[in-house]
Amino acid sequence: MTSDTRVVVIGAGLAGERLARRLAELGGSALLVGEEEHHPYNRVLLAEVLAGRYAPEVIALPAPAHLVRARVTGIDRAARQVRCADGSEIAYDTLVLATGANPVLPPLRGLFGTDGHELPEGVHAFRTMDDCLGLAKAVRPGVRAVVVGGGLLGVSAARALAVRGAQVVLAQQAERLMERQLDPNAAQLVRRHLTDLGVEVHTECRVRDVRSAGGAVRSVELADGYALDTDLVVLACGVRPRVGLAEDAGLAVRKGVLVDDELRTSDPHIRAVGDCVQHAGTVYGLATPALEQADVLAELLSGRTDSRYTGTRSLTRLTLTGRHSPFDLAAFGEAEPLPGDDVVQLADATRGTYRKVVVRDDRLVGGVLVGELGTVGALARAWEGAEPLPDDGPLLHLLTDDGGS
Numbered sequence: 421m422t423s424d425t426r427v428v429v430i431g432a433g434l435a436g437e438r439l440a441r442r443l444a445e446l447g448g449s450a451l452l453v454g455e456e457e458h459h460p461y462n463r464v465l466l467a468e469v470l471a472g473r474y475a476p477e478v479i480a481l482p483a484p485a486h487l488v489r490a491r492v493t494g495i496d497r498a499a500r501q502v503r504c505a506d507g508s509e510i511a512y513d514t515l516v517l518a519t520g521a522n523p524v525l526p527p528l529r530g531l532f533g534t535d536g537h538e539l540p541e542g543v544h545a546f547r548t549m550d551d552c553l554g555l556a557k558a559v560r561p562g563v564r565a566v567v568v569g570g571g572l573l574g575v576s577a578a579r580a581l582a583v584r585g586a587q588v589v590l591a592q593q594a595e596r597l598m599e600r601q602l603d604p605n606a607a608q609l610v611r612r613h614l615t616d617l618g619v620e621v622h623t624e625c626r627v628r629d630v631r632s633a634g635g636a637v638r639s640v641e642l643a644d645g646y647a648l649d650t651d652l653v654v655l656a657c658g659v660r661p662r663v664g665l666a667e668d669a670g671l672a673v674r675k676g677v678l679v680d681d682e683l684r685t686s687d688p689h690i691r692a693v694g695d696c697v698q699h700a701g702t703v704y705g706l707a708t709p710a711l712e713q714a715d716v717l718a719e720l721l722s723g724r725t726d727s728r729y730t731g732t733r734s735l736t737r738l739t740l741t742g743r744h745s746p747f748d749l750a751a752f753g754e755a756e757p758l759p760g761d762d763v764v765q766l767a768d769a770t771r772g773t774y775r776k777v778v779v780r781d782d783r784l785v786g787g788v789l790v791g792e793l794g795t796v797g798a799l800a801r802a803w804e805g806a807e808p809l810p811d812d813g814p815l816l817h818l819l820t821d822d823g824g825s
Contacts, residue, residue, distance in 0.1 A: 431518030432460045435694030435710040437481045442718035451486045458549045466552045471580035495669040521659035521695035523547040530630040542637035543653045561585030565652040570597040574656035579740045582617040589620045601736045601751035606788040613747045661696045676703045681728040683717045708734045750796045753786030782808045
């Protein structure tokens with residue numbers, strides 16, 4: 421990339437901001453086009469803002485050197501220009517899509533108003549700073565809240581609302597909390613922690629109806645017909661890659677925008693990074709892969725032609741603030757063993773700790789740790805490296821040695 425090459429990045433979230441910052445460090449530059457009015461921020465920490473632990477400015481990202489506030493409405497690939505809602509056009513030599521993901525809004529009866537678009541008052545998605553600030557304004561001690569979805573985001577939102585004094589019900593359709601990351605034992609400890617905070621947890625429970633009066637939510641109805649009175653509903657049902665611009669521009673899209681190992685889309689002048697991307701069949705939707713993709717692309721655009729993105733082995737880490745002490749968990753890889761795998765588990769019900777690793781062909785393929793995470797550093801390195809484990813000691817050492825984390 422020459423010094424006069426114009427790089428335009430659509431999206432000023434974690435991936436877009438990281439790309440612009442790394443490019444600047446490598447002697448280049450990028451123009452960020454961001455839709456949100458807020459200063460770029462770390463979306464991962466929104467639950468801490470909702471809980472009152474951090475002020476919004478604490479999670480702000482470093483100020484980009486070049487940032488335009490605009491909503492991009494189209495891409496003219498032939499002219500290499502992007503069109504904005506205010507009528508302006510921005511030319512590019514290389515365009516980078518860092519458009520992120522949209523929250524999944526479940527098909528619930530009564531979810532939208534008569535116009536079919538606006539959510540009733542009191543119903544919130546939990547994806548943006550505006551979502552977070554709207555919830556923070558509405559929550560107060562004693563307010564009734566229903567969180568729909570018991571994945572990582574739903575657990576974080578339920579904990580944050582409970583810390584603020586809300587009466588929280590968490591409705592999870594699957595048989596356990598965080599079923600994508602945790603095994604049943606670890607999920608049970610997360611449930612116990614939320615219960616200790618006063619959260620009422622219902623698994624294998626589907627919400628089917630949102631009932632409103634006067635434009636504001638009043639209750640939700642469960643699949644079995646039981647109705648829960650509520651003042652707030654938080655939708656934490658996952659995210660979906662934001663690919664509308666790419667589709668309209670004729671780029672190859674499946675679940676996400678398809679990219680190769682150089683983060684190149686089907687148009688050689690357009691790259692993509694972050695939650696909107698599908699690489700080698702995988703849509704990550706996590707911070708670590710987005711940051712790694714941004715770093716690789718910065719090197720590629722700066723002339724490091726040997727750089728490649730080959731995928732991310734990402735570890736999920738969650739810290740829940742409780743009444744007495746923080747509750748930490750980490751999960752990575754395959755937590756459920758296959759026939760023939762070796763499994764090592766240590767559990768201490770009194771201390772609320774649980775450790776489990778799965779070993780296949782002398783290689784660590786996954787694990788779950790809850791509480792006292794001193795070994796997570798060594799385990800994560802062994803897993804990420806995918807190298808044979810040492811044969812000079814029992815597997816139990818994996819769970820008892822402090823890895824210097």
